[in-house]
Amino acid sequence: MSYQKSYEEINEKIRKGEAVVVTAEEVIDIVEEKGYAQAAREIDVVTTGTFGPMCSSGAFINFGHANPRIKMKKVWLNGVEAYTGMAAVDAYLGAGQLPESDPENKVYPGRFTYGGGHVIQDLVAGKEVRLEAIAYGTDCYPNRALETIITLDDVNEAFMFNPRNAYQNYNCAVNLGDRPLYTYMGILRPKLGNAAYSTSGQLSPLLNDPHYKTIGIGTRIFLGGGIGYVSWNGTQHHPNVLRGENGVPKTPAGTLSVIGDLKQMDPNWLVGLSYVGYGATMAIGIGIPIPILDEEILHYTAVKDEDIFCPIVDFFEGYPYKKDIDLGFANFKELKSGKITINGKQVVTTPQSSYPRARKIAATLKEWITAGKFEISQPVQMLPGADSNIDFKSIPDRHPANGIIFNSRMGGNKYEK
Amino acid sequence: MKNRIVLYFSATQSEQPIIYQLVKEYDLVVNILKANINPQKEGLMVMELTGEKDNYDSGIEYLSSLGIACEPLSETVMWNEALCIQCGACASFCPTEALAMERESMEVSFDNSKCVVCGMCLECCPTRAITLHFDIKEAV
Ligand code: SF4
Ligand code: SF4
Numbered sequence: 048m049s050y051q052k053s054y055e056e057i058n059e060k061i062r063k064g065e066a067v068v069v070t071a072e073e074v075i076d077i078v079e080e081k082g083y084a085q086a087a088r089e090i091d092v093v094t095t096g097t098f099g100p101m102c103s104s105g106a107f108i109n110f111g112h113a114n115p116r117i118k119m120k121k122v123w124l125n126g127v128e129a130y131t132g133m134a135a136v137d138a139y140l141g142a143g144q145l146p147e148s149d150p151e152n153k154v155y156p157g158r159f160t161y162g163g164g165h166v167i168q169d170l171v172a173g174k175e176v177r178l179e180a181i182a183y184g185t186d187c188y189p190n191r192a193l194e195t196i197i198t199l200d201d202v203n204e205a206f207m208f209n210p211r212n213a214y215q216n217y218n219c220a221v222n223l224g225d226r227p228l229y230t231y232m233g234i235l236r237p238k239l240g241n242a243a244y245s246t247s248g249q250l251s252p253l254l255n256d257p258h259y260k261t262i263g264i265g266t267r268i269f270l271g272g273g274i275g276y277v278s279w280n281g282t283q284h285h286p287n288v289l290r291g292e293n294g295v296p297k298t299p300a301g302t303l304s305v306i307g308d309l310k311q312m313d314p315n316w317l318v319g320l321s322y323v324g325y326g327a328t329m330a331i332g333i334g335i336p337i338p339i340l341d342e343e344i345l346h347y348t349a350v351k352d353e354d355i356f357c358p359i360v361d362f363f364e365g366y367p368y369k370k371d372i373d374l375g376f377a378n379f380k381e382l383k384s385g386k387i388t389i390n391g392k393q394v395v396t397t398p399q400s401s402y403p404r405a406r407k408i409a410a411t412l413k414e415w416i417t418a419g420k421f422e423i424s425q426p427v428q429m430l431p432g433a434d435s436n437i438d439f440k441s442i443p444d445r446h447p448a449n450g451i452i453f454n455s456r457m458g459g460n461k462y463e464k
Numbered sequence: 465m466k467n468r469i470v471l472y473f474s475a476t477q478s479e480q481p482i483i484y485q486l487v488k489e490y491d492l493v494v495n496i497l498k499a500n501i502n503p504q505k506e507g508l509m510v511m512e513l514t515g516e517k518d519n520y521d522s523g524i525e526y527l528s529s530l531g532i533a534c535e536p537l538s539e540t541v542m543w544n545e546a547l548c549i550q551c552g553a554c555a556s557f558c559p560t561e562a563l564a565m566e567r568e569s570m571e572v573s574f575d576n577s578k579c580v581v582c583g584m585c586l587e588c589c590p591t592r593a594i595t596l597h598f599d600i601k602e603a604v
Contacts, residue, residue: 098549100590160592233553234588241556318549320590330549330590385556385567397556397588401549402570 050088051341054425057091061422066091068416070409071250071337071348078349083342092416092423093348095252096269096334096408099245099400100320102231103211103282104331105141106167106309109203110178112136117190122180124166131180135188139208140166142319142329152324156229162327165319167207170199171271172314205309207271207317211281213333215253215301216357219244219377219396221389224363229324233397235362242359242387243397247405248352248379252335253301255348257294258433259286261337263426268305269334269412272316274421275307277335280430285439294347294433297356297376301430305333316408330401334408336416338423352379359389466514468497468537469524470598475505477532490523491515498598510537510598538599539581543574547593554585554594563594 060066067090069077074093078086108129110122118135121128126146129138144163151157169176175196184191199205220243222228222235229235232243248254256262266277281302289297316332339345359374360366374389381387382396415421431437447453471482478501486492492515501507513520527534543563555565555572562578563585565571585594 099551156587233590234557243553318591321592322590323587330551383567383570385565395556398552398570401551403550406570 050084052091052339054338054340054423057338058422060091061416061419064417064419066416068092068094068336068413070406070413071095071255071350072406072409074345074348075249075351078345083345083349087339087342087345090339090345092413093255093337093339093345094334094409094412094416095250095255095337095348096332096405096410096412097213097247097251097400098316098332098404098408099247099330100231100322100328101209101212101214101331101333102143102326102328104207104209104329105139105144105163106170106205106207107137107139108205110136110138110197111201111203113190113193113195115190116188117180117182117193118185118188119180120182122178124176124178125161125169126177126179127161127163127166129163142167143326145327156324157326158323159321159325159327162319162321164317164327164329167309167329168314168317168319170205171309171312171317173198173200199310206306207275207309207312208278208304208306209281209331210304211283211302212305212331213252213281213303213335214246214299215251215257216296216355217245217299218360218366219357219382219387220360220362220366221374221394222363223361223365223372228362229322230362231322231325231328232362233322233399234324239389239392239394241397242377242382242389242394243399244357244377244379244382245399246357246379247400247402248355248383249350250402250405250409252333252337253303254295254350254355256335256337256344257290257296257347257350259301259430260344260347261340261426262303262335263429265424265427266335267421267424268307268336269332269408269415270305270307270312271309271332272313273307273309273311275305276424277303277426278306279304283439284431285437286431286433287435287437288433290433291354291356293350293354295350295355298358303333332404332408334412336412336421336423352383355379357382359387465517465520466512467520468510468512468539470535470537471509471511471527472533472535473507473509474531477530478505478507480530482527482530482532485526486513486523490519490526492519492523540576540597540599541574541579541581541585542595542597544593544595547591548572548589549591549593551590553588553590557584557588559584 129140131138142164220232356376365372495512498510
């Protein structure tokens with residue numbers, strides 16, 4: 048049995064300021080120099096980081112009550128609607144939400160200069176934001192409309208709660224068509240004009256813990272410059288996919304749902320983004336510490352860019368129409384070099400996530416842990432792993448059998464006479 | 465031909481129906497990109513003129529005859545480092561390496577002297593850290 052450490056032993060060292068913490072980049076050289084057995088004894092925690100667009104993000108806000116009280120039916124922040132189909136003054140503002148006045152793609156490609164992600168960034172930056180709400184009025188909540196200016200300090204709770212972040216691996220997007228494409232992977236130039244990729248490769252959280260041996264529900268993390276937690280597996284968590292010998296998935300796989308107090312976050316690590324022709328979203332900084340409980344876990348954290356592969360996917364027909372077009376795989380070392388080869392052609396690579404920022408997150412987390420400000424946490428429950436049997440589902444195309452009536456918005460006109 | 469020009473004019477000149485004249489008398493298509501007129505009615509206007517070469521030249525002559533200074537527009541690209549998140553997308557689109565990524569640090573930097581103002585980077589930057597500026601003198 049090889050050397051083992053417990054969460055508590057590592058935390059004891061963190062509290063004493065004795066923990067040895069290195070980033071997921073630094074660990075590669077250390078392992079090469081000292082070997083796995085020795086390095087596993089010495090290193091207590093490896094820190095990871097990623098900073099890139101994560102559309103499935105947003106924040107819950109409780110505004111507190113107005114006088115007279117209001118049960119919000121609709122609410123807007125700087126003209127961007129938040130969902131308020133919950134209790135009176137609770138709302139959820141999604142990163143991808145656009146103002147109703149946004150021209151969208153009517154003049155193609157649209158600019159999408161401001162959306163929910165930008166509002167969240169403005170709030171976190173301490174800026175004043177316009178709050179508007181309407182209501183139908185009840186005996187207990189008579190107010191029918193309000194309009195005011197607020198800052199983040201004025202609201203009761205504001206916590207980020209993101210259904211899907213930190214995707215474990217992602218497709219490399221190309222365009223086999225003959226016109227430019229404006230996608231969530233950025234601009235894709237026609238005829239294999241460029242190849243867009245995301246994730247921070249060897250620094251990325253779930254690529255350093257491919258089997259979710261330490262990252263699980265309850266894991267304390269760096270989130271948007273503050274402290275957050277893994278709250279669940281993310282949506283579309285699909286761990287049972289093709290994996291390399293090193294355990295690293297070769298396609299998009301695991302995801303995380305995360306939560307954290309917006310009031311202690313930092314606008315440098317939550318940045319509203321505008322993707323021309325696609326929409327508004329936000330970049331989120333996430334860093335996850337990986338405790339080196341044993342040598343096996345160290346093996347995973349020493350993964351290198353050249354050993355991480357992602358599938359090359361056509362976004363002209365392949366992705367939008369779910370067509371199988373085999374373009375092979377690219378590894379992150381090639382992707383980061385600026386050029387990859389597809390079908391014998393040299394293609395320029397376009398990054399989506401920021402490697403320098405991912406580095407900085409891993410370094411910041413290292414600093415926090417070394418200084419004893421951040422302890423690691425043992426998950427209260429592990430995430431579904433590679434041996435699970437999760438079906439990756441799609442929306443079924445069905446219509447009701449004769450005579451059965453469902454409530455609907457469009458009156459079921461698409462199918463029924 | 466098509467050209468972008470900046471007109472600088474004084475209060476009396478700003479009362480002339482110059483746009484009307486350019487369109488009607490010189491058969492030019494006028495697209496105003498920017499206009500900045502102060503309360504004293506002095507100011508500048510950035511416009512794109514499109515038309516036959518002869519008409520274009522006579523149109524410019526007409527403006528000069530009114531004492532309006534016309535200069536070709538020079539545009540520059542500005543990179544706001546504070547907004548930049550160092551994703552590197554722009555560097556993959558820039559044809560001249562004015563925006564370039566240093567591969568070791570993966571950091572992007574901007575060298576204005578290499579920029580040919582092709583505009584490729586403006587669309588692709590998700591933080592709108594890159595903007596186009598018209599190089600304009602203080603209004604006379
Ligand atoms: S305008 Fe063109 S040349 Fe200038 S920085 Fe942008 S992409 Fe490069
Ligand atoms: S695309 Fe924009 S945010 Fe990204 S590196 Fe270039 S200037 Fe910075």
